[in-house]
Amino acid sequence: MGGLFIGVLFTLSSVLRAQQLPSFPGAEGFGRFAQGARGYTTPEVYAVTTLEDAGPGSFxxxxxxxxxxxxxxxxxxxxxxxxITIAPYTTIAGHTAPGDGVVLYGRKVSFSGSNETIARFLRIRLGANAGAGKNEDASGIANGKNIILDHMSFSWGLDEVFSISWDKKGLEPDSITLQNCIIAQGLHRYNHSAGGLMQTGGKVSILKSLYISNKTRNPKVKGINEFVNNVVYNFGNANKTQEEHKLSADAYILGGGSAMISNALILNNYFIGGPATPKNKQSPFSRGNENFNLYQTGNYYDNNQNGILDGVLIEENEQWYPGLALKNFKTKADYADYPSVSPALQAQEVVSYLINQVGAxxxxxxxxxxxxIQELKSLGESGSYVYDEADLPLSNGGLGTLSAGQPLVDTDEDGIPDRWEEELGLDKNDPSDALKRSKHAEYKGYLNIEVYLHRLAEE
Structure with missing residues (x-):
């Protein structure tokens, strides 16, 4: 019955959006049609020209x-x-930065209310040493619709690293994708190292992403959710240094104590224990309830911490999914309208894919x-449990060093460098052509600046 309901629920929206343009080539999941700045009535290009916190040219x-x-x-x-809260209809192109790119550090960067937003190739790191509050997340979405976050790196939350949880204001979060993202190192300064909550009545996809070195909530899921082709690594606090903190380790939490009806895909993921994961942890799943329905297949668990990817297949039963009953396990047909119901990668392929592609x-x-990534590559032998960012073996308070580089020449200052204007058949002296529709047949419907951003991401 639950599957039939979901099918009816999605069919109309699937038909209505079938002809819409993907946010970019390779956009997937429920948020794949976010329009970004292209969807705004009067789009413009804004170049970030300073690392200052505020003022003209600032992020x-x-x-x-x-x-x-x-x-x-x-x-x-x-x-x-x-x-910072990102305005609606925004396209953020972090991959246009020179050098080693950009890090946003010290405060929360929120996508709440950021309807129709696309953000790619950006790092958001909260941290404990720059004045952020005890209950602050690194990033998240409390309301909003049609948002896709791709190749983002989120870390060092003090409460959660990245959460989607409705604040009862604006639109309940819906049609959202996180793909190719890192959700990492929730700090345990306040004993709350947590990847994040995914709890909304709307639709959320988490695809080809890495949860790493968070004690719990990797993630905690309620509602309509796709969790496909991900890796969860080094979850728990077995290597904790604070004796007063209880031993804990939760990868994927199956709803917890929620009365919300949940319908989730959990497909072709790899859960890998690390030094922070108790060696007697029998399953990466926990805290299921009678309201949590799912279709699962192709998931693996490896907690022998031996440096070899040799996990076991997770079976469809109550031992692997504690708190669930036979009635909670659904079929592929029940979730046929979920966009990621037929994933391209097997779990064994996901690990190598993420090593090469995940994050900014x-x-x-x-x-x-x-x-x-080096910790992930160790396959269980190394992994951090971080009190604050300065504990990391990196300079600059844990941030490491970033090369400034040199931006490419952009004669007309339209956001497309001269080299790319030439390659795309544009005029480097015409500042208006960036926001014109592309004449390339393969990019029909996109603006010229989007074609540049697509090609740059693939370079």
């Missing part, structure tokens, strides 16, 4: 108004002095993400 100013394609002419750490890989990975 804060760039995302303060809707309808902007945000490109970067600088690289480095932006030390935020207060929280353009213009290049920073030292924090490189450290995380």
């Amino acid at each position: 804060r100013d760039a995302v303060s108004q809707p309808g902007r394609f945000v490109v970067f002419r600088v690289a480095g750490v932006i030390h935020l002095k207060s929280n 890989t353009r213009p290049k990975r920073d030292q924090v993400d490189e450290l995380l």
